[in-house]
Amino acid sequence: MEAFKLVQWGAPGQYVDVPKPQPGPGEVLIRMKAAGLCHTDLDMVDSQPGSEPFANSFDAGYILGHENAGYVAELGSSVTDLVVGEAVVHCEAFRRGAICMTRGCGLDGGLAEFLVVPRTEAISIVDGDPVVYAPLTDAAVTAYHAIQNVVQRLKPGTSAALIGIGGLGTYGVQFIKLMTAARVFAVDNAEGRLKVARDVGADETVRFEDDGKRASEQIMSLTKSRGVDAIVDFVGTAETLKLAAAVSRPRGRVVLLGMQGGTLGVSWGLLATSCEFAISLGSTRQDLREVCALVKQGKLRVDVQEFSFDNVQKAYDQLRAGSLVGRAVVVSP
Structure with missing residues (x-):
């Protein structure tokens, strides 16, 4: 499958072909629909080898994208409370006070066709639009x-x-x-x-x-x-x-x-x-559930600017220039 990877510190991300991941026991395979982009991505791309807080904590060579939403594509064994085709967002609670590896930050993230996550990190949005919900998983x-x-x-x-x-x-x-x-x-x-x-x-x-x-x-x-x-x-x-x-x-x-x-x-x-x-650093899964509920109730305005998967670098360039209207979201077919 095609993915957008941070291949080396201090250099722009690159499109690469990588194997399609497979869900293990207790995991969920998500067919990616939307991945929000963040200034943290630029901080990682700009990091020089050995520099704080990223390049001294883990190695480059991972798929970017830590605001992720899509549809359940496959369920690992023992996962019985989701169904294939159900819309989900990915939530990985951040360790407070320190940089740690998360999906899209040291571990493979969502700027790809598929993403595997533990069941505990997949929150159902039922029939919600992943493009709207993706930025909620970090920014909101x-x-x-x-x-x-x-x-x-x-x-x-x-x-x-x-x-x-x-x-x-x-x-x-x-x-x-x-x-x-x-x-x-x-x-x-x-x-x-x-x-x-x-x-x-x-x-x-x-x-x-x-x-x-x-x-x-x-x-x-x-x-x-x-x-x-x-x-x-x-x-x-x-x-x-x-x-x-x-x-x-x-x-x-x-x-x-x-x-x-x-x-x-x-x-x-x-x-x-x-x-x-x-x-204050990061959030909890309960925080995300509550924010998603506000969107479902129509109480929270979510502004997004959509980019196709083949325009990821264009989206990052506009993010860096400060010329976006809303949150940049890379949308897959």
């Missing part, structure tokens, strides 16, 4: 898990700031609006993404300029110098982390998702009194 569910870190703080009269309104941040805005009555500030450096934030419910949009200084001043002015109760940073540069610290109110909470390698100095006077800081 990772944002959902992070928002769960702050929802208890967001009572009526409180506010939250989301920094970075890309594939994850757009979902983050929606989850906070669905689950809380908080006032939402969306922060980004691109007007197009701020427009999307307004479209999905953000109450205030703030342009990230001058390394965040102007955004900090604007948020503090709009909150009458009170600051915000919760900040979720989907970027993770030194500048965005500095902004997060600057706008937090006392006893606030900052949650970091972005993996851009920024650092934040923590000391008296650098962070609001009793402000908490957390790093």
